[in-house]
Amino acid sequence: MSSWKWFMNMQKRWISIGILIALGALLIAFLSSIKTNAGSQNGFSPRKEEFVDYHYLVAYLDLYQFNIDGALKNFRMILRVDKKPRFYMEYAKLLFYAMKSNEAIKVLKQAIRLYPNDPQLYIELSDMLQDLRRYKEALELLKKHLKGNLASNPEIYSRLVDLSLLERKCDAAANYLNRLEELTKTEGEQKPIEFRIKEYFYNLARCYIKNHNYTKAELYAKRFIKETPKHLVGKFLLAHIYELQGKFQKAIDIYKSIPLRTGGVFDAIGNDYYMMKQYNKALDFYKKAYISDSKPVFAEHLLAAFLETGRYKDALKFIEKYRVRATTDRLKYYYALILMSTHRYKEALKLLNSIKKPSNFSENIIYNKAICYLHTNNEQKAFELVNSIKKKNADSYLLLAKFYVKAGKYKDAIEILKKHLSAFKNPSRAYFMIADIYFEKLKNTKKAIEYLKKTLKANPRDATALNYLGYLYIDKKINVKKGIQLVKEALKLDPNNPYYLDSLGWGYYRLGDNSKALVLIQKALKSIPKPDDAVIRIHLAKIYMKLNRKHDAIETLKSIIKDYPNNRKAKELLKKLK
Numbered sequence: 001m002s003s004w005k006w007f008m009n010m011q012k013r014w015i016s017i018g019i020l021i022a023l024g025a026l027l028i029a030f031l032s033s034i035k036t037n038a039g040s041q042n043g044f045s046p047r048k049e050e051f052v053d054y055h056y057l058v059a060y061l062d063l064y065q066f067n068i069d070g071a072l073k074n075f076r077m078i079l080r081v082d083k084k085p086r087f088y089m090e091y092a093k094l095l096f097y098a099m100k101s102n103e104a105i106k107v108l109k110q111a112i113r114l115y116p117n118d119p120q121l122y123i124e125l126s127d128m129l130q131d132l133r134r135y136k137e138a139l140e141l142l143k144k145h146l147k148g149n150l151a152s153n154p155e156i157y158s159r160l161v162d163l164s165l166l167e168r169k170c171d172a173a174a175n176y177l178n179r180l181e182e183l184t185k186t187e188g189e190q191k192p193i194e195f196r197i198k199e200y201f202y203n204l205a206r207c208y209i210k211n212h213n214y215t216k217a218e219l220y221a222k223r224f225i226k227e228t229p230k231h232l233v234g235k236f237l238l239a240h241i242y243e244l245q246g247k248f249q250k251a252i253d254i255y256k257s258i259p260l261r262t263g264g265v266f267d268a269i270g271n272d273y274y275m276m277k278q279y280n281k282a283l284d285f286y287k288k289a290y291i292s293d294s295k296p297v298f299a300e301h302l303l304a305a306f307l308e309t310g311r312y313k314d315a316l317k318f319i320e321k322y323r324v325r326a327t328t329d330r331l332k333y334y335y336a337l338i339l340m341s342t343h344r345y346k347e348a349l350k351l352l353n354s355i356k357k358p359s360n361f362s363e364n365i366i367y368n369k370a371i372c373y374l375h376t377n378n379e380q381k382a383f384e385l386v387n388s389i390k391k392k393n394a395d396s397y398l399l400l401a402k403f404y405v406k407a408g409k410y411k412d413a414i415e416i417l418k419k420h421l422s423a424f425k426n427p428s429r430a431y432f433m434i435a436d437i438y439f440e441k442l443k444n445t446k447k448a449i450e451y452l453k454k455t456l457k458a459n460p461r462d463a464t465a466l467n468y469l470g471y472l473y474i475d476k477k478i479n480v481k482k483g484i485q486l487v488k489e490a491l492k493l494d495p496n497n498p499y500y501l502d503s504l505g506w507g508y509y510r511l512g513d514n515s516k517a518l519v520l521i522q523k524a525l526k527s528i529p530k531p532d533d534a535v536i537r538i539h540l541a542k543i544y545m546k547l548n549r550k551h552d553a554i555e556t557l558k559s560i561i562k563d564y565p566n567n568r569k570a571k572e573l574l575k576k577l578k
Contacts, residue, residue: 052082068098085115089124096128104128116145119153126159130166139163154183154193161200170207170216177204198227205237209244217241232258239268248272263293270301276496278527279308287318296328303334309529312341329355333365345372363389367399371406382407394424401433410441428459435468445476463497466490471503480510498524502536509539514546534564541573553577 055074062070075091088111095104108125115121122142129138142150142160150156157180164173177200184193201224208217218241225234235254242251255269270285286302302324306315315338318324326332332351339348349372352365359365366389373382386403389396397420404413414437417430424430431454439448452469455462467490473483484507490500505520521540528536537560544553554577560570 048081052078063094068094072098083111083114085111085118085121088114089121092124092128096131101128101132117149119150119156122150123155123159126163130159130163135163135166139167152183154180157183158193158196165200165203165207168207168210170204170211170213173200173204173207174216174220198224201227202234202237205241209241214241214245232260243272243275246275248276261292263289263295263298266292267298267301270305274301274305274308276527277494277498278496279305279529280527283309283311290322290324294322294324296331299324300328300330300334303331303338307334307337307341310341310531311529312338316342326351329357329359330361333361333368336368340368340371340375343375345375348372349376363391363396363399367403370403374403374407379407392423394429397423398429398433401437405437405441410437413437426458428455428462428465431455431458432462432465432468435465439472445472448472449478461493463490463493463500466493467497467500467503471506474503474507474510477510480507483507484511496527498526498528498536499532502528502539505543506539509543509546514543518543518547531564534560534567534570538569538573541570545573545577550577 055077059071059074059078062068062074072091072094075087075094078087079091088107092104092107092111095101095107105125105128108121108128112118112121112125122145126138126142129135129141139160142156142163146156146160157176160176161173161180164170164176177197180193180200181197184197201220205217205220205224208214208220218238221234221238221241224231225238228234235258239251239254242248242254249272252269252272255265255272258265266285266289270282270289273279273282273285283302283305286298286305289298290302302318303315306312306318319335319338324331324335326335332355336348336351339345339351349369352369352372355365366385370382370386373379373385382403386400389399397416401413401416404410404416414434417434421427421430431451435448435451435455438444438451449469449472452465452472455465456469459465466486470483470486470490473479473486484504487500487503487507491497491504494500501520501524505517505524508514508517508520518540521536521543525533525536525540537556541553541556541560544550544556554574557570557574557577560567561574564570
């Protein structure tokens with residue numbers, strides 16, 4: 001037997017011996033009292049204090065021996081002769097422990113009738129009701145009796161704050177908290193209460209988040225940070241509040257002020273840059289997150305950012321260098337997409353086939369398998385697979401049309417979407433895809449504009465369609481001013497979108513306002529993903545040419561050719577400048 005176990009066993013024995021000795025002493029005193037009073041009294045009438053002490057000790061000996069019924073019986077004996085509040089409370093706690101909650105509540109209510117000004121009885125009863133999740137009942141109990149001793153008791157207000165928060169009555173909780181702070185100042189130093197008050201700032205912030213009142217949530221999060229500057233959880237909460245409001249830059253500033261340099265912090269910053277569509281910055285922080293802590297979720301975010309930025313070769317280098325393993329279905333899927341983007345279709349297909357479990361992107365898996373078959377000269381298998389998608393809804397028809405586009409069957413893709421318009425709750429997505437096929441694949445600007453107008457009629461707040469139509473008006477010189485107006489509407493809906501900034505800059509270039517155009521194009525280039533930056537850098541070079549900044553234009557075109565050696569437009573412009 002180990003020394004620790006021996007010590008614990010000896011301790012239990014000595015406790016038992018101590019209790020037995022105490023019981024013996026009480027029993028002797030109890031018998032002595034009987035003997036003393038036997039000659040002078042007609043009946044047995046032990047002294048009240050000794051009677052209570054005896055049954056109290058016996059009750060706890062019963063508890064030690066797990067005899068709950070015996071303990072309850074002894075407490076009932078005590079309450080016959082001594083109705084002190086503490087005995088009611090202990091008896092009620094025993095009943096509650098014995099799973100007799102209704103009886104326990106009844107006992108405490110009886111005690112409250114006898115002692116209506118005892119705050120502790122209300123605290124015990126409210127705690128019991130809270131444990132039973134009867135929050136409203138507990139709250140009403142305290143509110144109803146909030147007078148006299150209760151009105152000046154900090155613990156009562158502490159319970160009122162707790163219960164109001166549980167009921168999501170944030171404003172009520174805030175009012176009770178204000179009163180609790182006043183009482184704490186009046187009563188002097190009360191460290192346990194003061195610590196609880198600091199916690200309440202945090203809990204109130206969370207309560208207001210649940211009620212979508214982010215202004216007050218921010219207020220209490222800041223109060224918590226001020227009172228507990230070493231508790232980083234407050235900063236994480238404040239950053240979350242900013243994220244819920246779409247204030248991602250503010251959230252990033254908070255995360256950057258946190259002294260921790262962990263994968264979780266880097267990933268959170270990356271997520272916020274991603275939401276701001278600043279994909280290159282997001283990618284930098286996702287890299288840091290994965291290098292700090294190689295969790296699969298960080299790898300998922302990292303590969304998604306590589307895909308968004310079009311940096312497929314960089315992705316493969318990173319995967320190889322840091323041995324990123326495709327351990328989850330989502331990682332397998334993203335890795336397969338990167339392989340497909342570098343024309344490694346057989347490897348991608350192998351990864352996609354290894355995804356066995358159904359998921360919320362199962363249809364996309366089938367679609368990309370079909371693309372792989374298409375590029376490995378198995379067209380029949382590709383069409384069989386893409387037509388096997390069982391779930392026939394708007395998303396599946398969009399995927400099917402997308403596949404036909406990949407297969408070079410553009411008119412078939414359009415016909416599929418037109419035929420199944422009834423599957424779309426709002427046909428704007430179908431109209432947009434048709435417009436894109438007409439413009440990008442069939443080079444039919446007129447039809448593209450027709451379907452972009454239909455898209456906006458079905459969904460006037462479609463920012464992508466607003467920008468697309470606006471850019472066509474600008475680029476094709478159809479109606480430059482109208483185009484600028486449409487792009488501005490898109491930017492109201494998505495202010496930091498680099499594609500929309502480029503469109504607006506290009507619009508000002510068409511109007512001859514090259515200084516304004518330059519500012520917008522340069523801003524767009526800061527977050528535009530590859531290879532889309534080539535088009536925007538050509539726009540930049542043309543603006544430099546208009547501003548007589550020949551050297552800048554040449555250097556910009558050279559940088560495009562370096563990154564994209566087959567870019568014909570950049571080569572033609574450079575030739576003209578030389």
